[in-house]
Amino acid sequence: MTDLPNKTKFLEVFNNAVDNFIDHSFAYVITISHNDADGISCLHLIQNLLYKLHLNYDYFIYNRSSSWQNYLQGILSSRQTDKNALIFTDLGSNLNELIPIIKNRKEIFFILDHHEVEDSLELDDLPENLFFVNPTIYGYDGLEHIAGSTLTYMFAKKVKPSIIKQGWLTAIGIAGDSLKPMDKLQSFNRDIYEELIDEELIEDNEGLILFGSMHDSIKNALKYSILPFLNRFGGESDQNIEAFLNSLNINPKTKFTELNDSETELIQNELAINNLGHYASLPQKSGLLKFVFEHALLLNILCFKNISAAISTIQLKSITRYAKELYSEYIQDLSRNLRTLSKEIPHFETKKAIFMEVKGKIPPSNWSDIASFSVVNELFNPKKILFLGGPEKKSGTIKLSIRCSRKYLEKNKTKGVNKIITIIKKELGGVGGGHKLAGGIRLSKPSYNILKKRIDEFI
């Protein structure tokens, strides 16, 4: 039995934050967001809101590689006033770290986040200058029910209803975080998705889902599909895929979206895919950027490679050559890496966990995504927790992406990834955080070695 979310309580806290934001009539706002597609969508929603309100603002992106203390030191001014506000979107749930900082400041803080909070949190005892809006506290699922951008959109729209026109940004955030066909959305994510369709800000399409290269030819759509990853074609040679398509009398160069129904059905039967799914597209954009999943993935890639390109790309109608090259390179690597992982699996396995040390095999910027996509595609035993990563030069630590499957969570309701990270941090130190299904941690090498020995005790 799962408890139903407490919508009344959540909306009470949400509305209170909105009312306070409006009532304060701030002079200056600093907005800080997460460095992924969801975070970038949030950033643009808030920027649009602040622009419409004629407020002065600055924005920053936080990649969670330094502590909040160190990070905010560079941002918070020595002159403090309650005429200034800080808005955190898609991050800010590390309250044990943040509350002592916020308590000592005069600015008003708004945290709009959907990441899980630490256990030890005293919600009744928050500083008066903090409005903490996090639906996961009231029983919502931070991935399926409400993305960071969904929450941010709801907030911005409540403050200024005309923000609805920028609502398409929300779909990108939802797609980037949920990694699911749109028919799987629930709760607020679903409500907002339907609202955006009704407003004709996005289009909903039903069809064969091959997320990764749906903007491309059918040959590339099969080759570079990462959701689902196709064992038969993923990362395969062009020759094999072309031979397959020719045998069905389908021109490999046909655009995926221009296949007719009988061609789609032929492919579907061959791949033994029974269900069609829903995917979103953006009517005002063209090429890759028209496809919401691919658009979100591109932003996630750019967030690692070139954060300013990520921030500017979301405003573009068509993709730049630079971004297109990065995307192709990335999707080629990802499908090849998934192929490698699905065939040869070098790993260290305990009763409850799988450790994949991928340094030298997969570049660090791909670790997080390889971990996510290998779990959603069930390339590993879904009953175990996956730790994927290795030494990171930049930080001199072991960087691990930690993932578990929905199946795991159904059996171990109380021990999602975020809880496991909390336990590891308590026992071994390190920096990190995340959701029930996905998170990451940076540990010292000795701590990592202990982790491998003692993981079954922790889980």
Ligand SMILES: [Mn+2]
């Ligand atoms: Mn998010």
